[in-house]
Amino acid sequence: MPVLTPDQASYSSRVQVLIIGAGACGTIAALAANERGAEVLILERDARPMGNTSLSGGQIPAAGTRLQKAAGLMDDTPELLFQDLVAKAHGECDLEIARHVAYASGPTVEWLAERYQLPISPVLEFQYPGHSRPHMHASPTRYGAELLAVLVSAVEGEGIPIATSAHVTDLFADASGHVHGVRVKRPDGKQEDMGCDVLILACNGFGGNKDMLRQYIPEAVDLFYEGHAGNQGEAIQWGIALGASVKDMGSFQGHGAVATPHAVHLSWPTVTEGGFHVNQAGRRFSNENSGYSEQALHVHRQAGQYAWAIWDERGEGPANKQHSHMQANEAGAIKRHDSVASLAKAIGCDEAVLAETFADVAACANGSKTDALGRDFTRKPALQAPFYLCKIIGALTHTQGGLEINTDMRVLRTDGSPFPNLFAGGGAARGLSGPADWGYLSGSGLLMATSTGRLAGEAAAAQVGPAQA
């Protein structure tokens, strides 16, 4: 029973702002609430904070930042980021939240860089599909573990407690939907009840929960899950039990190029710089450049549920600046080939078929042909040897459906009214991708986690007021 009545609780402690989850959303919410004088506690199920944040590429879209201007990018604006989000989601996301988050993105990234020394700068080595400007910001390693390490150390530096190995199993709420506290289960089986004035749900979506995937996204159940096992969808289950509105539950971010069997993804310059994917027969099967999310199911639907990524030096240069791609290289997943014949031999396909695919792409690149799969190849020259090859599968990265929130990050009931003291952000909240896998604009995950985390922390602190000395 995920939501219990208040009389079933036996509180051992009480805090003003209680946050479930120590990923980007939870840690940033904690910093924002603490800055406004609130007393904060984070509860984290793992022995050490990790979450999807630490598995990620750590790339955060933010528009019109001082960091972009310092790098000579003068023409990015929150409005452009908003338009990119809406265009990718075909207008089917919550437009008010998308606009709010796009406008919050720049101040959030600047605040993290300037106040908490997040070592972040614009990503200039390539531009993601659907980004009309280089919106991405990341730390030098392009690795989320570095991002989370900085956030956790900022939280610790502020003296904000993080209780680890603290798995929240239940909420206590009354009939009005007012949350009084939570029940925590420790690894030794002991339980502890903690009271709170407000609760922020920052415990991500349900990518690790096969039953929920079966219910909401059956087509993703068999995809390899690239995310954190602890994302069990509890925020959504508690919300539903309380009468909250959940939206876009069939939506997810996939990744269409995970090296197999190595289980780390290739970076997307392998596609944006002219590379493409072929199946075991040596034929292309989709517009790879639509986005890495929707490419996951395209790859999964090929014979054997795998495909082959082919790219050249132009893609390898920027790709190999990204942590996961470097891991793929270190694992020996990526092989260099001097000719199409050598590629065909490694794939085990008919050389003539692969040569035909190369000729077809070259014709599309020089504009003498239009791609039958709808991709515009004209922006980059055709691939040149040496080529790079990797066997790939499609993966589920994280779910995008979740709790409906308003611009104060308050969780909404099905009738649209806000709960009195319940906030949500990051992957626990409805994402910006619309109803399916095709609506995910690269970086929307951390965009949501960082901006909604900050906004939720601020709103929660404003509700409780400063802690009494």
Ligand SMILES: Cc1cc2nc3c(=O)[nH]c(=O)nc-3n(C[C@H](O)[C@H](O)[C@H](O)COP(=O)(O)OP(=O)(O)OC[C@H]3O[C@@H](n4cnc5c(N)ncnc54)[C@H](O)[C@@H]3O)c2cc1C
């Ligand atoms: C391989 C990979 C690469 C990615 N790359 C990018 C990228 O470059 N850019 C981008 O924007 N997005 C990326 N994403 C998505 C991004 O990582 C997520 O959208 C983002 O980290 C979500 O942050 P969060 O704080 O909401 O969740 P998380 O970081 O997952 O944190 C949630 C925390 O809640 C804890 N928790 C869960 N349930 C409970 C409970 N019941 N009790 C206590 N604690 C609980 C979890 O243990 C976890 O620590 C990537 C994801 C993956 C998997």
